[in-house]
Amino acid sequence: MAKTEKTKAPGWREVPIGGVNPEAGNAVKYNSGTWRTFKPVWFNDRCTQCYLCWINCPDVSILIKEGKVAGIDYEHCKGCGICAAVCPVKPKKAIEMVKEEK
Amino acid sequence: MSKKLVALTGNDAAAYAMKQINPDVVAAYPITPQTSLMEKFAQYVADGEIDTEVVLVESEHSAMSACVGASAAGARVMTATSSQGLALMWEICYIAAGYRLPIVMPLVNRALSGPINIHCDHSDAMGVRDSGWIQLWAENAQEVYDNLLQAIRIAEDPSVLLPVIVNYDGFIISHAIENMHIYDDAGINKFVGEYKPKYTLLDPANPTTFGGFDLPDYYFEHRRQIADAMTKSAKVIADVAEEFSKICGREYKFIEGYRLEDAEIAIVALGSTVGTARAVVDELREKGVKAGILKIRVFRPFPEGEIADSLKHLKAVAVLDRADALNAVGGPLFDEIRAALYRKSDIPVVNYIYGLGGRDMGLGEINHVYADLAGIAKTGKIKELTTYLGVRE
Numbered sequence: 001m002a003k004t005e006k007t008k009a010p011g012w013r014e015v016p017i018g019g020v021n022p023e024a025g026n027a028v029k030y031n032s033g034t035w036r037t038f039k040p041v042w043f044n045d046r047c048t049q050c051y052l053c054w055i056n057c058p059d060v061s062i063l064i065k066e067g068k069v070a071g072i073d074y075e076h077c078k079g080c081g082i083c084a085a086v087c088p089v090k091p092k093k094a095i096e097m098v099k100e101e102k
Numbered sequence: 103m104s105k106k107l108v109a110l111t112g113n114d115a116a117a118y119a120m121k122q123i124n125p126d127v128v129a130a131y132p133i134t135p136q137t138s139l140m141e142k143f144a145q146y147v148a149d150g151e152i153d154t155e156v157v158l159v160e161s162e163h164s165a166m167s168a169c170v171g172a173s174a175a176g177a178r179v180m181t182a183t184s185s186q187g188l189a190l191m192w193e194i195c196y197i198a199a200g201y202r203l204p205i206v207m208p209l210v211n212r213a214l215s216g217p218i219n220i221h222c223d224h225s226d227a228m229g230v231r232d233s234g235w236i237q238l239w240a241e242n243a244q245e246v247y248d249n250l251l252q253a254i255r256i257a258e259d260p261s262v263l264l265p266v267i268v269n270y271d272g273f274i275i276s277h278a279i280e281n282m283h284i285y286d287d288a289g290i291n292k293f294v295g296e297y298k299p300k301y302t303l304l305d306p307a308n309p310t311t312f313g314g315f316d317l318p319d320y321y322f323e324h325r326r327q328i329a330d331a332m333t334k335s336a337k338v339i340a341d342v343a344e345e346f347s348k349i350c351g352r353e354y355k356f357i358e359g360y361r362l363e364d365a366e367i368a369i370v371a372l373g374s375t376v377g378t379a380r381a382v383v384d385e386l387r388e389k390g391v392k393a394g395i396l397k398i399r400v401f402r403p404f405p406e407g408e409i410a411d412s413l414k415h416l417k418a419v420a421v422l423d424r425a426d427a428l429n430a431v432g433g434p435l436f437d438e439i440r441a442a443l444y445r446k447s448d449i450p451v452v453n454y455i456y457g458l459g460g461r462d463m464g465l466g467e468i469n470h471v472y473a474d475l476a477g478i479a480k481t482g483k484i485k486e487l488t489t490y491l492g493v494r495e
Binding site: 011012021022024 | 200201202203263300301308309310311312313314316319320321322323324326327330331
């Protein structure tokens with residue numbers, strides 16, 4: 001699954017003990033966004049920049065650029081739909097869940 | 103180090119050891135026959151003698167879970183339980199070992215339900231024998247105290263980092279008062295030392311994740327590491343015992359022979375039954391019967407080589423199991439002793455399942471075993487491989 005892991009995986013003597021992961025934030029190296037059945041689609045023209053999606057996203061997958069919501073990180077988004085559920089914009093939400101295309 | 107002769111129950115001895123260890127966190131739930139241990143320990147905390155954070159939980163599953171959390175946070179952690187309590191902890195026991203958390207737990211051995219029973223046997227401990235916990239076994243209150251103090255050092259050694267169970271027989275040891283020595287706080291404090299965790303959740307400079315999902319590409323390696331730590335713990339157990347014996351004068355080994363060197367027949371046992379058997383052996387020796395005992399103090403890691411070496415000169419051996427494996431080849435201790443002797447010795451080895459649910463194991467029962475062994479030694483013939491000793495026909 002690891003995009004960057006091309007070399008042979010480490011043997012049991014080299015792996016940190018206890019399943020402990022001593023490298024903070026290393027999920028950035030992995031594409032863990034392969035589970036979705038629905039994906040969030042963000043509409044810039046409707047977004048009010050309230051950040052509710054960014055606050056609520058459990059996978060830090062709301063992209064922020066220069067202090068503003070700028071889209072979705074599909075390499076880490078699991079498609080849970082929380083961002084779309086909390087989006088307060090009416091009549092049409094700024095994030096909608098759309099079926100993933102295979 | 104100054105010592106004092108005191109009369110304590112096994113549970114009081116364990117509570118006193120825990121007081122001197124002064125763990126950062128103890129999460130426990132009361133269960134007979136462990137209850138008076140935790141009552142005594144909680145009293146020390148309530149009286150302000152020590153500053154342990156006692157976490158009162160609603161079940162043993164939560165007790166061990168709280169221990170795992172506290173230990174992952176870098177604390178020195180202890181708990182204690184018996185029987186059903188351990189059964190309820192079971193899945194978290196594997197997690198404690200799997201995360202390499204050096205939790206130390208007195209286990210006051212009691213039969214498992216059902217039918218419900220509160221008295222001693224070893225079914226609880228045998229249920230977690232493969233969970234990655236080191237297992238020490240005590241014969242009396244003194245060994246409960248001594249083993250617990252050593253257990254902390256063994257568990258927390260950087261080459262080990264595995265949890266440790268200190269077993270002792272429910273009621274027989276836990277509630278009987280014996281004379282024993284305790285040592286001064288300062289000396290024990292120095293012996294026990296400070297726990298320096300390898301990884302901790304409360305170190306913001308070195309953030310870590312515990313309990314991540316371990317898929318087929320890494321789980322096997324982590325399990326292999328536990329086996330390696332078990333192997334390496336043997337040297338630590340020996341070193342810690344040697345250091346401790348300099349303080350207390352008592353020798354601690356993986357196994358202990360009693361009148362075994364020149365014996366022709368011997369029994370192998372865990373726990374308080376060894377004490378009873380000593381009396382029988384002394385009587386038999388006076389009658390000229392060359393009887394001996396092999397006591398197993400360390401059951402995990404299993405001291406295969408030492409056991410084989412200490413038994414191979416005998417003419418017949420009986421392994422006493424206070425737990426039944428219900429139609430395996432025999433009880434759990436028997437299976438492993440026989441495996442240890444395989445291709446090293448062809449002496450006849452028989453098995454006795456005894457004392458389930460606190461059934462008394464008296465001098466008569468042990469004499470019966472030695473009489474059987476004398477017959478086997480003479481004829482080389484085994485009538486019954488596994489005998490249920492003391493059950494009513």
